[in-house]
Amino acid sequence: LVPLSLAQSVFDFTSYDENSKPLVEALRQLNLAEVNYTVLMSDSCSLASKLVASLKRPESLLKCFEQKLKKHPNAFEDKLKLLECHNVLKCFSDSVNRLEERDKPTLKRLPFYQATHGRLISVGSAAVCVLPHGVPRKEMDALGRRRNVIFLEESFSLAPLFQFLEFQCISSVDVYCNFILQTFDIFSKEARFAHLDYIRHYILPNKSIDDNDKSRLMASLKNTAVITCEDGSLRKVSSFYDPRNEVFIVMLAKDMFPPDPFSQREWLLFLEEIGLICVVSRDLFTMFAREVAIEGAIRPSEDTDKKSKVLVKNLFSRDNVIAEGLLQTVCDISFVATEPVEEKFRLLHRQFGEVSGQTPYISFKGSVIAKHAKIVWTAAPLLPQWAHPYNYRCLVTLPVSTSASTYYNAICSCLQVLTEPTLDLVISHCQNLCFKLEKDNYSDVLESQKYTRIIVMSGIYAFLQEKAVSSTIVKERLKDTPCVLVEEGGRFVHSKQVVLELYRKDEIRPFLYGMPAELSEFKRLFQYLGCSPSVKPSHYVMVLDILHRRSMENMLEPNEVSFASKAVKGLFETLQDIPSGMDGISNLYLPSTCLFSSSLVMEVPPIVLARSTELIFDDAPYYHDRIREFDFPVVVDLRKAGVCIKSNAN
Numbered sequence: 001l002v003p004l005s006l007a008q009s010v011f012d013f014t015s016y017d018e019n020s021k022p023l024v025e026a027l028r029q030l031n032l033a034e035v036n037y038t039v040l041m042s043d044s045c046s047l048a049s050k051l052v053a054s055l056k057r058p059e060s061l062l063k064c065f066e067q068k069l070k071k072h073p074n075a076f077e078d079k080l081k082l083l084e085c086h087n088v089l090k091c092f093s094d095s096v097n098r099l100e101e102r103d104k105p106t107l108k109r110l111p112f113y114q115a116t117h118g119r120l121i122s123v124g125s126a127a128v129c130v131l132p133h134g135v136p137r138k139e140m141d142a143l144g145r146r147r148n149v150i151f152l153e154e155s156f157s158l159a160p161l162f163q164f165l166e167f168q169c170i171s172s173v174d175v176y177c178n179f180i181l182q183t184f185d186i187f188s189k190e191a192r193f194a195h196l197d198y199i200r201h202y203i204l205p206n207k208s209i210d211d212n213d214k215s216r217l218m219a220s221l222k223n224t225a226v227i228t229c230e231d232g233s234l235r236k237v238s239s240f241y242d243p244r245n246e247v248f249i250v251m252l253a254k255d256m257f258p259p260d261p262f263s264q265r266e267w268l269l270f271l272e273e274i275g276l277i278c279v280v281s282r283d284l285f286t287m288f289a290r291e292v293a294i295e296g297a298i299r300p301s302e303d304t305d306k307k308s309k310v311l312v313k314n315l316f317s318r319d320n321v322i323a324e325g326l327l328q329t330v331c332d333i334s335f336v337a338t339e340p341v342e343e344k345f346r347l348l349h350r351q352f353g354e355v356s357g358q359t360p361y362i363s364f365k366g367s368v369i370a371k372h373a374k375i376v377w378t379a380a381p382l383l384p385q386w387a388h389p390y391n392y393r394c395l396v397t398l399p400v401s402t403s404a405s406t407y408y409n410a411i412c413s414c415l416q417v418l419t420e421p422t423l424d425l426v427i428s429h430c431q432n433l434c435f436k437l438e439k440d441n442y443s444d445v446l447e448s449q450k451y452t453r454i455i456v457m458s459g460i461y462a463f464l465q466e467k468a469v470s471s472t473i474v475k476e477r478l479k480d481t482p483c484v485l486v487e488e489g490g491r492f493v494h495s496k497q498v499v500l501e502l503y504r505k506d507e508i509r510p511f512l513y514g515m516p517a518e519l520s521e522f523k524r525l526f527q528y529l530g531c532s533p534s535v536k537p538s539h540y541v542m543v544l545d546i547l548h549r550r551s552m553e554n555m556l557e558p559n560e561v562s563f564a565s566k567a568v569k570g571l572f573e574t575l576q577d578i579p580s581g582m583d584g585i586s587n588l589y590l591p592s593t594c595l596f597s598s599s600l601v602m603e604v605p606p607i608v609l610a611r612s613t614e615l616i617f618d619d620a621p622y623y624h625d626r627i628r629e630f631d632f633p634v635v636v637d638l639r640k641a642g643v644c645i646k647s648n649a650n
Contacts (some may be wrong), residue, residue, distance in 0.1 A: 016162030022630065027061075030068070030076055061091065062099070066106045076111050076552045085112035085120055086155070093161035104165055116151040117141040122472060126150045128167040129179070132200055135172050136194040139187050146183050172203055173213040181224045189228045193261075196226060200270045221274040230259055238275035244268065247280045247314045249286045250307045251413055282326045292335040296361030300337075308337040308361065312387050316411070317395035328416035331365040339370070339384045340360050341377045344452045349378045349436050365416035368414055369427065374459040378422040379429035383417055423467055427474055430460050431481050438482045438492045447482035450489030454518060465525035478529055487514045495530040502535050510564050511543040540571035541588055548589040548609040555606040556591070564609060565593045565641040571645045588612040591641075592633040607636060 068075050078086070089112050092099065099107075111122040116137045120324070127515030131151045140151050152167065158370065162169055170178070180187075180195055186193070199221070204214060225234035241248040244255045244265075258271060272278055280288070288311060295304045321327060340361040341351055353360045362381035370382045389411045390404070396409050412419050421429075421635060437453065445453075468474035482492040492508060500523060512535075515526060527533065544567050549561055556564060568591060575581050580587070589609040610633055618634040 023087045026080055026087050030079055060138055062103050062106055069109055082114060087395050088112055089161060090157050093158045096160045096164045099164060101538055105592060107165060114153045116153055123150050128152060129168040130154050130162055130167050131175060133174045136198055136644045138191045138194055142186055143179060143183060147179060148187055159463055174218045176217055177220045181220045184224055184226055185234055192228055218274055227262060229260060237271050242276055242278040245278060252308045282324060285326060286329055289330045289333045289335040293333050303371050305337040309386060311335060313392060316389045316392035322410055322414060327411060331415045332363045334361045334363045336362050336387050338382060341373050342447050345377060349433050351377050352380055364417050366416060368418045368421045372421050374456050375463050376425050378432040379425045423474060426460060426463050427477050430483055433649055434481050434483045434492050441491045445490050453485055453489040461522040461525055465522055469524060469528045475529055498526060498531045499535045500527060500531050500533045501538060508543050508563055512539055535574060537571055537574045537578060538585060540567040543588045544569040544609060551607060552608060555608055561607050568641040569643050590615060590637045593636055594633050
């Protein structure tokens with residue numbers, strides 16, 4: 001028996017239809033007090049049914065639950081299965097408009113709510129969030145404990161009840177932005193992967209989700225460390241680089257790329273949207289170029305060369321690289337690997353910057369395109385053919401109304417690359433070669449090297465003849481340089497030692513030459529450099545002066561006597577044609593001898609080159625007896641030198 005005040009703690013199971021049968025069966029399992037109509041008189045049954053709880057009045061059922069829970073707080077624990085609990089709650093959800101504010105605490109105490117971890121729970125006074133279908137449930141209970149939130153499974157049929165109870169029914173985007181991503185570090189590696197996979201496969205492709213919500217989710221992903229590294233730590237996607245980018249592959253360590261499985265193509269497309277670094281920015285490129293420059297200077301290797309080539313390729317394949325301003329930034333960074341010139345050229349002279357057989361890394365600034373190597377390899381860094389921007393034209397879309405030649409010339413200009421060497425560089429190269437190879441003038445030169453010399457110097461002569469003859473600078477710089485190649489490539493001499501028109505028989509090798517036939521095409525250049533069109537007295541004066549310096553005032557060797565005699569012959573014969581040929585000549589050395597020296601007992605007295613102003617010309621041999629004791633040096637007999645006096649000579 002129960003008092004009338006507790007009548008609603010008793011339930012009437014007699015009046016229900018077939019549709020309510022599952023609910024009635026569930027309620028009976030809760031051991032609710034049931035009206036015993038068998039002990040009541042028939043006229044009392046109607047009154048009793050109006051006083052007790054009934055399915056016709058779901059709010060009365062709630063009173064019945066309340067009374068039961070007052071006596072036994074855990075009376076409903078583990079009594080019902082999931083479907084039975086759902087039927088009970090659905091009863092209240094279907095009649096939610098009959099519920100009142102005071103009913104909420106009792107409803108929340110019922111242990112009939114399915115949590116995301118699968119168990120049936122009561123929510124009490126805790127904050128409740130209804131999790132949408134599809135969002136991975138793994139370890140959501142841990143998230144709930146961290147955030148002091150109970151996560152319930154979504155149920156469309158219970159939505160009215162959840163709304164009445166003020167449970168937070170949020171979208172999948174809100175779940176990630178407001179809960180999961182904010183505490184992503186509490187999840188295991190497997191759970192993190194499951195969430196990212198769900199976002200990638202189901203949220204982002206879902207057209208029913210608003211674009212603004214997707215953007216909000218993407219922003220949260222960008223600002224959250226979501227990638228689990230091999231050491232278990234979490235990093236933002238923006239700290240990783242795209243392994244599909246060739247520059248990143250050669251320049252970065254393995255841990256700078258997303259770990260598996262995020263390195264797979266389908267994942268990279270997703271990561272690209274949330275911060276994966278896919279493009280080599282201006283600052284990144286500059287940093288990489290400096291790294292290669294340091295490595296190239298300290299410990300160059302094949303890997304360093306590869307890095308250099310990949311960077312150069314990236315530089316010239318960038319869209320509108322001129323407007324980007326990167327060219328001016330990196331032009332003076334030495335990150336370009338060089339290539340040695342042909343061995344036959346290096347045998348003549350080492351390459352510019354070469355140390356111990358190795359050529360250094362170079363910058364674009366001041367380099368010369370390698371096709372000009374023959375006329376500049378000792379004086380300037382050579383830009384290899386692979387580093388020429390024009391080679392990458394197939395990788396770039398040219399700006400509108402811009403020709404390829406104009407575009408790539410502009411690139412070279414920004415990089416300060418010399419598409420054609422300057423006069424100064426070619427002159428310096430010429431001097432480097434000439435002064436170096438002049439030292440071999442008295443050595444045997446291989447025929448192959450002679451041929452290479454001719455090839456190289458012909459290139460230099462051609463450039464100078466085209467560019468230099470209108471300027472006095474080149475003439476001034478080369479006047480003291482042995483820049484004329486003679487003896488079929490075997491010797492370098494000064495321009496003043498070469499006469500444009502001089503027969504082979506009249507040459508005084510190695511002091512005076514006619515212009516070599518193989519270099520006749522450069523006649524204009526040689527004349528500009530100081531080669532005389534015809535032989536003059538000054539040429540023979542020069543020969544005698546060279547011989548004097550070589551002999552150091554000692555007795556001439558037989559071959560030197562022959563050279564001196566030929567020079568004297570040429571001198572006096574040309575003076576007969578050019579009486580003014582000695583104008584401006586202050587010193588003249590002539591072969592001399594001391595006729596009466598008693599210290600020498602030789603059949604032929606020694607011959608020495610002496611200053612002409614200190615010599616006596618022996619034109620009166622009949623006075624020898626009178627001057628025998630004075631032993632003055634006299635000029636050798638000119639007839640012995642083969643000097644002939646022309647009939648018209650003065």
